[in-house]
Amino acid sequence: MTINVWGYLAEYEQERADILDAVDTVFRSGRLVLGKSVHSFEREFADYHGTRHCVSVDNGTNAIVLGLRALGVGPGDEVITVSNTAAPTVVAINSVGATPVFVDVDPDTYLMEVDQVSAAITDRTRCLLPVHLYGQCMDMEHLKALAAKHGLVILEDCAQSHGARHNGRLAGTSGDAAAFSFYPTKVLGAYGDGGAVITNSAETEANLRRLRYYGMEEQYYVVSTPGHNSRLDEVQAEILRRKLTRLDGYLARRRAIGERYAEAFADTDLVTPVTAPGNDHVYYVYVVRHPARDRILEELKKHGVSLNISYPWPVHTQSGFAHLGYEEGSLPVTERVANEIFSLPMYASLTDDQQQHVIDAVQDVLDRV
Incomplete structure (x- = not known):
């Protein structure tokens, strides 16, 4: 799989x-x-x-x-x-x-x-x-x-x-x-x-x-x-x-997937999404954090789970925007989280079995990093 x-x-x-x-x-x-x-x-x-x-x-x-x-x-x-x-x-x-x-951005949301x-x-x-x-x-x-x-x-x-x-x-x-x-x-x-x-x-x-x-x-x-x-x-x-006409159904399924992830990783050191007060989250991407992010991603590939980073390079650090004059350290929270965040599979057609495979794989890798 x-x-x-x-x-x-x-x-x-x-x-x-x-x-x-x-x-x-x-x-x-x-x-x-x-x-x-x-x-x-x-x-x-x-x-x-x-x-x-x-x-x-x-x-x-x-x-x-x-x-x-x-x-x-x-x-x-x-x-x-x-x-x-x-x-x-x-x-x-x-x-x-x-x-x-x-x-800069809020360190939790x-x-x-x-x-x-x-x-x-x-x-x-x-x-x-x-x-x-x-x-x-x-x-x-x-x-x-x-x-x-x-x-x-x-x-x-x-x-x-x-x-x-x-x-x-x-x-x-x-x-x-x-x-x-x-x-x-x-x-x-x-x-x-x-x-x-x-x-x-x-x-x-x-x-x-x-x-x-x-x-x-x-x-x-x-x-x-x-x-x-x-x-x-x-x-x-x-x-x-x-x-x-199906959008509200997509949203309900995404929230169910998000709730299942949150429950599965509640007792781990993986930081799951924080929903700001008053918000109804739709989980366009399910972004988590871990200091061993890069090693986790490599290990998950061995389990058949290919993930993404949203986003690995903050815009102000990219060479195409060097003319804006932002130096390293100018947006400390943005720069710090960019080294730790990655996204778990999230889309309405993700099946329960597929999500369970992802959960099992992540838990296995977390136990070893």
Whole structure:
């Protein structure tokens, strides 16, 4: 038995008839770009979140890029975020000509340390970009108060938090806009790339629709600022429509898997995820910690368990971002946890037998490291 940290084949077998019907529905529709499936998915995804608008795009990175541009963020501006995230969060900030400014993370939840944000705000700060990491939400109340005090906009990075809640409020519904990814590994994943931005602002929605379509409001005429070709594909939109109806089921299964892991490792020295107060965790990835991380990963391969590190290199330590001027030790918590974290298999189609194999293997390795 070989078990990877993520896989989609079992889910595809379970949902194959519906997925193929979605493809056939689009191919028979007579409209392959910006048709009924895209418009319907946008309405349904907005309705799921209780927001007024959803604008779909081609991937999660461009959801952040266009979200920033639609909110007026650009060259000369600073955007406060975290380094413990997937690089695309920061690549997107760089792409609009803004400067990423990093704050450290909480040592238990690995989420943005909100108490450090105030000290990072300068007269160039334009946007706060919290990352709802690994499947749980930031404390948005404190962040919103800071944004209001300093006249800043908030763009939430929800790529890893579909369906997560803080004090009953869904991720993506507290800021000025929120960016989502539908990359296949996500809680709500497509069969290819995809993304979306949700907002309650009609102005932001209008900006997004122009920006994702070259800057046009009607075909062939660029109205103002040139935009991108960033349209969600009709096939992926129709697949996502079908999967959105099953999202709550995916979330329930992920939580059950997470509870079983927590119980299995409660009496070991493996540090399991800490859920922040008021949060409903959806376990996009099940991130654990151990000082012997690298040896554990090598030993688990011998048991047929292949795992992942999310993320081994904080963004500020990567050579592509050396121009930002962060030195080693500048974000001590982020740097420390990057040497110890790794992810256990987590996806809704993971079977009980597969999870038990993972649990047995990890327990065996922990007894020997």
